[in-house]
Amino acid sequence: MTLPIVDAHHHVWRLADQPWLQGPSVPRIFGEYDPIKRDYPMAEYLGDIEGSNVVKSVYVQTNWARERAVEEVEWVQSIADETGWPHGIVGFVDFFADTAFETLQQHARAPLMRGVRQQLHWHENPQYRFASGPNEMASETFRANLARLPEFGWLFELQVFAPQMADAADLVRAFPQITFVLEHAGMLEDTSDKGRADWREGMKRLAEHPNVHTKLSGLGTFVHQNDPEHIARIFADTVEIFGAERCVWGSNFPIEKLWTDYASLADAARAAVAGLPEASARAILHDNAVKLYGLDSAG
Numbered sequence: 001m002t003l004p005i006v007d008a009h010h011h012v013w014r015l016a017d018q019p020w021l022q023g024p025s026v027p028r029i030f031g032e033y034d035p036i037k038r039d040y041p042m043a044e045y046l047g048d049i050e051g052s053n054v055v056k057s058v059y060v061q062t063n064w065a066r067e068r069a070v071e072e073v074e075w076v077q078s079i080a081d082e083t084g085w086p087h088g089i090v091g092f093v094d095f096f097a098d099t100a101f102e103t104l105q106q107h108a109r110a111p112l113m114r115g116v117r118q119q120l121h122w123h124e125n126p127q128y129r130f131a132s133g134p135n136e137m138a139s140e141t142f143r144a145n146l147a148r149l150p151e152f153g154w155l156f157e158l159q160v161f162a163p164q165m166a167d168a169a170d171l172v173r174a175f176p177q178i179t180f181v182l183e184h185a186g187m188l189e190d191t192s193d194k195g196r197a198d199w200r201e202g203m204k205r206l207a208e209h210p211n212v213h214t215k216l217s218g219l220g221t222f223v224h225q226n227d228p229e230h231i232a233r234i235f236a237d238t239v240e241i242f243g244a245e246r247c248v249w250g251s252n253f254p255i256e257k258l259w260t261d262y263a264s265l266a267d268a269a270r271a272a273v274a275g276l277p278e279a280s281a282r283a284i285l286h287d288n289a290v291k292l293y294g295l296d297s298a299g
Contacts, residue, residue: 003273003278003282005052005054005285006293008248008250008293010086010251011062011252012045017062017068017072017075019063019064019065028127033258042085048257049266056295058289066097069093069103070103073089073110074110088113089112089113089114091113092118095145100148104148104149113154117159119131120158121160122164134163135164137168146175157181160186161186161189162188165186168205169208175211179292181212182212182213183215183218184219185214185219186206186214188234189221196237200237203238203242207241207242207243212242213242213288216234216250217250218255219231224258224259226256227268228267231268232271239284247288249269273285
């Protein structure tokens with residue numbers, strides 16, 4: 001039997017709404033990206049997942065202009081109302097802004113809202129940077145606004161590199177009432193022995209906190225290919241550290257579409273969990289995401 005999948009991390013977009021995709025290409029974390037500088041509508045996503053037994057999905061914000069965060073969520077909700085997909089929405093809130101709580105309140109009008117992502121990753125390599133510094137998480141304003149998140153029952157998607165994980169552990173320790181989902185299994189960008197050791201150490205720091213889960217997504221980001229062996233190794237290490245009960249899978253489409261098709265990516269994920277007990281494999285690919293994102297009541 002082919003295990004069902006919940007895709008806990010994918011995007012749809014209109015090029016007109018994506019400032020980061022407009023204009024001349026500049027070096028980015030995922031390499032050359034001209035093929036995705038276009039609309040990626042829900043109809044194309046549904047075509048991509050056909051035959052892969054994906055039963056539900058979660059949309060994750062795609063960096064519209066900050067002042068249009070509410071409009072982004074409203075648009076995705078309208079797509080879901082029209083097509084039945086996605087089944088959950090992770091929107092953007094600028095937790096450094098005085099208007100953060102107002103944005104949360106406006107997002108709450110969308111029935112499918114389940115969480116917030118504000119990307120905090122910073123790296124010595126300028127191409128890998130998103131945040132303005134390595135520890136924006138320490139900001140008093142950020143933390144004061146983040147503290148309002150439990151009022152909505154939503155999770156926070158945490159995106160950091162290994163050198164930031166000690167600071168990230170301090171953050172999640174300070175907010176035990178918030179569920180954090182570590183994006184892209186901690187963004188392993190240095191696959192040397194030392195790089196892997198540092199990543200594992202950071203992952204263990206985060207896994208010490210029961211309010212932290214992790215998402216096995218974007219695993220082709222730094223190798224720019226769908227490499228089943230690479231994926232299986234990250235799966236194995238992550239599941240060893242977090243346990244199968246705190247891992248979910250996401251496609252990161254259409255970013256990963258730069259180097260693979262959806263079926264091959266889904267096959268690599270299924271192969272990576274093939275040696276686990278069926279209950280654990282199903283948890284990673286389906287059950288945990290249903291619980292985390294409240295998808296049993298969505299669609």
